[in-house]
Amino acid sequence: MAIAPQDGRLVELEGVRKSFGPHVVLDSIDLSIRRGEAVVVAGPSGSGKSTLLRCINGLEAIDAGDIRFEGQSIPKAGKGIYRLRAEMGMVFQSFNLFxxxxxxxxxxxxxxxxxxxxxxxxxxxxxxxxxxxxxxxxxxxxxxxxxxxxxxxxxxxxxxxxxxKLMLFDEPTSALDPEMIREVLDVMRDLARDGMTMIVVTHEMGFAREVCDRLLFIDSGAIVEDAPPEEFFRGAKSERAREFVDKIIHH
Amino acid sequence: MSALLDVLRRHFPEFLSGFFVTFRVVAISLAIAISVGTLVGALRVAPLRALRWIGTTYVEAFRNVPLLVLIFISFLGLRRAGVGIGPWVAGTASLGLYTAAYVAEAIRSGVFAVGKGQIDASLSLGLTYRRTMTKIILPQAARTVIPPLGNLLIAMIKNSAIIGASILALPDLLKQARILQARTFQTNETFFWAAAGYLVLTLSATFVVRRLERRLAIRR
Incomplete structure (x- = not known):
């Protein structure tokens, strides 16, 4: 039985790199997520958001670095990976019901x-x-x-x-008609309020503003912003994130 | 018209026995085709390259040699090599193993038709790769594969006539018709009833496959 770190960190990423062929998707990502946190990951398509989630539950193997869940490194294969996956839930863009x-x-x-x-x-x-x-x-x-x-x-x-112990949402509302987005987001908001630790890749900035504790902005495989949502929307530090906020707010 | 019915009435026992020989050939060959075909199909999608290679070799060998040549090899060739097998074994094995190559390809395409998202979803629940195959992928693949397997079954029923026409000389439906034709010279009448017999088999096969398809269909 792994001992959970005392500081309440549930997921930690350290120098995580992942590429598909010559294309670097995640470039030395450092990130730690505490129990009970709801984190939204935003960014342009192809920026590595989904890959980040898939690496965390071992659907993709990382090339370098370390991902720890409750202090335990995610193994590349074998029984360990199955046991860890059973402790994380994942929700996909295309539902993937059987x-x-x-x-x-x-x-x-x-x-x-x-x-x-x-x-x-x-x-x-x-x-x-x-x-x-x-x-x-x-x-x-x-x-x-x-x-x-x-x-x-x-x-x-x-x-x-x-x-x-952790829920991963990979663009859960992107394949939905507008009138159905609400009902899914409502369920997710209730989950967050009940204290579920979750990482949500989404373009729903209203949801981010209302529900999440932290907003990560990823661009070209790197985390360029990591801030509470109000701070992010008020004034993002990076040019790229400001452009993104601009586009979303004016559309 | 009366000549036609007359031939059937007079030679019904011969036709019937031919019909059942054909039915048995088809049933045995089908069992071989499905079991060997499923195994080879599984090899074709195996994660190990060596296993895939075995599967591919089988498919290319049995799919690219004429059925009639397989019959000659299994009956005459093996006999010359000291392995004497009878016409029943030679015929059903040839037809079954030949069809198995096609079955394997159908099964392979069925596995590939199951979306990758299904594998992701199953693995993300903590299921192992093996359980994902047996609980999620294969049950869906089997359902997708029913219509192409139906086509293969019909092709196999018709191909079975090659056995009766070949050196194996099993007394199947076609063989019986040829004997009757030689005896009675009522060429059109005897072959008409042979054709009708094959039609009964193929149409029943179509009917069974359709029902199976409807019962097991997955609505998406």
Whole structure:
């Protein structure tokens, strides 16, 4: 059992580098995130935001540096990586629900297969979570029967069913119609208020302003801003971030 | 018209026995094709290069040699080499292994058709790579693959006639029709009923595959 650092840091990145071929996606990233923090990651597309999340839960292996979760380095492969992933939830832009399973089976799969929960317990937990994300009546539907917003809320419930210590959101509302964005953001805001540690890659600056503790701005694989949202919007230090704020506010 | 029905009525036992021989050939070959094809298909998408190479070699070998040549090799060639196998084994093995190459390719494409996001989602829940394959990828791939497998089954039913027409001389539907034709000289009538027999098999196969498809279909 790893001992959690006393200062409450849940995730730490140190000199993390990642490239795809000649293209450097993350360039010596240093970052630490405390328990209970809600962090929004913003930046132009292709700046490495998604890759950052994928490296944290080991879907991509890093080239150099270290990523620690509760003080424990993320292993490159083997059993350790599976165990760590089970402690982090991830929500994807394209939902990625399992189309051949019902909503309830999507949500119970992880707890049954990974945590060894009994079917009965897993179902009870899944129903409670579907209640929490506001769609208890869709338990027996298949993903194809749901709207995008409903699918994403199921995806959130699926991740929460593993009782994660950290939630990673990779542009969770980018594939949604405007009227469905709200319902997903509401669920996420409630989560943050309940104290869930989360890292959210998003372009929803309203959400960032209202919900997050810190806003990271990434450009060309480097963190160029790391500030509370009010400070970021009032006056970002870097030219690139000011341009970004400008564009978002005037559109 | 009456001549046509007359041939069927008079020689019904021969036609029927031919029909069941063809049915057995198809059933055995199908079992071989599906089991070997699934195995080879799995090799084709294996994470290890050596395994993929074995799969690829199999597919290229069996897909690019004419079925009739496979029959000659398995029946005459092996016999000359001291491995005497009977016409049933030679016929069903040739047809089954030949079709397996196509089955493997269908399965491979089915696995690739499952989006990468599915793998991401499954791994992110903490499932191992193996569980991700068996719980998430293969069940979806199997469903995508049903329509192309249906096509292969129909092709295989028709290809089975090669066995009856070849040196194996299994008394299948086509072989029975040829015997009857030689005996009665009612050429058009006998081959008409042979064709009808094959049609019964292929249409039933189509029907079964469609039902399977509808039952297991994934709506996206």
């Amino acid at each position: 189309p051949h399973k019902t909503v309830l089976d999507n949500v119970t799969l992880g707890p049954i297969e990974v945590k060894g929960l009994s079917r009965l317990d897993a179902r009870a937990r899944a129903r409670a979570l579907l209640e929490r994300v506001g769609i208890p009546e869709k338990a027996d539907a298949v993903p194809a029967d749901l709207s995008g917003g409903q699918q994403q809320r199921v995806a959130i419930a699926r991740a929460l069913a593993m009782e994660p």
